Structures are given as structure tokens and as C-alpha cells.
Amino acid sequence: MEVLASLFTHELLTNEELGVLAQPNAQRHCTALSKLTRLITGLMLVTLVGCATSPTGRTQFILISPDAAIIESETAYLDTVRQLEDDDKLVNDPLSVARVARITGRLVSIAIADYPESANWKWSVAIVDDAETVNAWCMAGGRMAVYTGLFDQLELTDDEFAQIMGHEISHALANHTAERMSRAMATAAGVAVVGAASDNSGAAMAGAALIANVALTLPNSRDAENEADILGMVLATKAGYDPEAAVTLWQKMGDLSDDRPAEFLSTHPAPENRQAALNAMIPHMLKINPSRDKAPIHPVTIVQ
Numbered sequence: 001m002e003v004l005a006s007l008f009t010h011e012l013l014t015n016e017e018l019g020v021l022a023q024p025n026a027q028r029h030c031t032a033l034s035k036l037t038r039l040i041t042g043l044m045l046v047t048l049v050g051c052a053t054s055p056t057g058r059t060q061f062i063l064i065s066p067d068a069a070i071i072e073s074e075t076a077y078l079d080t081v082r083q084l085e086d087d088d089k090l091v092n093d094p095l096s097v098a099r100v101a102r103i104t105g106r107l108v109s110i111a112i113a114d115y116p117e118s119a120n121w122k123w124s125v126a127i128v129d130d131a132e133t134v135n136a137w138c139m140a141g142g143r144m145a146v147y148t149g150l151f152d153q154l155e156l157t158d159d160e161f162a163q164i165m166g167h168e169i170s171h172a173l174a175n176h177t178a179e180r181m182s183r184a185m186a187t188a189a190g191v192a193v194v195g196a197a198s199d200n201s202g203a204a205m206a207g208a209a210l211i212a213n214v215a216l217t218l219p220n221s222r223d224a225e226n227e228a229d230i231l232g233m234v235l236a237t238k239a240g241y242d243p244e245a246a247v248t249l250w251q252k253m254g255d256l257s258d259d260r261p262a263e264f265l266s267t268h269p270a271p272e273n274r275q276a277a278l279n280a281m282i283p284h285m286l287k288i289n290p291s292r293d294k295a296p297i298h299p300v301t302i303v304q
């Protein structure tokens with residue numbers, strides 16, 4: 001297990017290692033690599049990409065293909081939703097549902113226009129009845145959750161809510177889910193989970209979904225945060241929402257963290273000079289959609 005862990009903790013696998021992993025015949029020569037290859041094959045992590053490029057040109061450390069990240073995220077999401085359903089924690093009051101569907105639906109219209117591969121995503125939102133939790137996320141494949149604490153504690157305007165969901169959706173569009181899953185896999189804990197679950201395919205799938213869940217608890221890198229700030233602001237502005245709300249949103253989030261840190265901030269660490277960077281982007285954003293025309297509302301499933 002230590003060998004596996006050390007292999008994974010390389011920031012990037014060398015070409016030689018990638019070459020070995022790509023050749024099944026090499027399994028005979030290295031027990032550790034044989035096991036590793038079997039685990040990855042068993043988990044249907046189809047593409048061992050190694051590194052990829054984000055929409056802003058950043059190099060990404062990726063061990064899992066975007067399609068595989070979507071499949072594993074779906075399993076994790078359905079498990080999460082089932083649990084929320086059992087605990088009677090899904091919000092279905094018509095006003096909240098209409099507001100979330102309207103704002104996320106406009107963001108999704110722009111997401112699909114700008115990232116056509118997301119047209120087939122199963123865009124959906126679970127509104128979680130949890131006033132203590134200030135959090136929101138979007139997994140690979142467009143599966144989202146928002147916690148009522150976000151609204152209750154931050155008193156979000158529609159523009160601010162659009163900014164936060166634009167930011168979350170951008171994490172998914174820019175393949176940050178796969179990055180976080182890759183990092184979860186690259187830890188000893190991740191390898192242990194995969195190893196424990198690799199004896200049969202059903203368990204292996206459960207293990208992979210667990211990785212998707214573990215990934216949700218990992219912080220994004222500051223570079224990924226910066227990227228989601230930029231892409232999210234563009235998305236929300238194109239959808240017809242005020243770009244300056246990004247600034248007030250992060251101020252509110254920061255003020256809240258003085259007494260009790262929001263869950264959100266543990267997974268979204270502040271990039272250097274976030275406020276200054278957001279402010280500097282506003283003049284560019286104002287040129288994108290100066291009349292704030294609202295985008296059409298794409299149908300988004302509100303999980304109930």
C-alpha cells in the first residue's frame with residue numbers, strides 16, 4: 001500500500017510510469033503497478049490523462065476522465081439525495097423552488113451555450129433544509145446542492161445567488177471535480193478506499209462514488225478558485241446578473257467567517273487578493289452584457 005501511495009503522491013507521473021501503466025503486459029513485471037492497473041481498470045477510470053488543460057489554459061493534474069468523473073458523481077449524488085429524502089431534508093416550498101430553478105436555469109442556458117458538451121448533463125439542484133450550513137456545490141455532470149443556511153445567514157440577493165452558483169457551475173465545467181477526485185485518489189486514504197473496494201465490480205463502483213464524495217470535502221486549489229471566480233462571473237453576467245454582486249457576496253462570506261466559518265470556505269479557499277481581482281474584472285464584465293438582458297431559463301430539475 002505504501003508503494004501505491006507513493007506512486008500516487010507524485011505530482012505528475014513520469015512519462016515512463018505513464019508508459020508502463022498504458023501497457024497491460026508490463027503487469028507481469030511489477031506487482032504494484034499490476035495492482036494499480038487492475039484497480040483503475042476495475043473502476044472504469046477509462047483515461048489515465050495525467051494532465052489536461054483548463055478553460056483558462058491552466059495545467060490540471062487529472063487521473064480520471066471527465067466522463068468517468070460524471071458517472072461517479074452521479075452515483076454519489078443519488079446516494080446523498082436518497083439520504084436527504086429519508087431524513088426529510090429536501091425543501092419543496094414553491095417560492096424557494098421557483099427562485100432556485102429560475103436563477104440556476106438562466107446560468108445553465110449560458111453554460112450550455114459556452115460549453116456545448118454540458119448540454120447532455122442532468123442539470124439538477126437539491127435544496128437542503130439545513131439553516132446551520134452555509135454551503136453550495138455543483139458536481140461533474142451538473143448535479144447541484146444548495147443549503148438553506150446560505151440564504152438565511154447571508155440574506156442573498158438574486159444577483160449574489162447567481163454569482164455563487166455561477167462559481168459552483170464553473171468548477172464543474174472546468175473539470176475541477178475530476179481534479180479533486182484525482183487528488184482524493186492520490187492520497188493514501190483514497191488508495192485504501194479503492195483497494196478495499198476492488199474485489200468485485202459492485203463494490204468498486206461504491207468505492208469510486210466514495211472518492212467522489214471525499215472529493216467534495218477537499219478544498220479546491222487557489223488556482224482553481226481563481227478560475228471559478230473568473231468563469232463564474234462571466235457566466236452570471238451573461239445570464240443577466242450584476243457582476244458587482246460577486247464582490248458583496250464574498251464580503252458577506254468573509255464577514256460571516258469572523259464568528260463561525262462557513263463550510264463553504266473550507267472547500268473554497270480564498271485566492272490571493274480575491275477582492276482586488278474581482279474588482280478589477282468588473283469593468284470588463286460590464287461590457288459583456290451592459291443592458292443585463294436575462295438569459296432564457298433552461299429546465300433544471302429540483303430534486304424533491
Ligand SMILES: [Zn+2]
Nearest residue numbers: 220225228268
Ligand atoms: Zn470555489
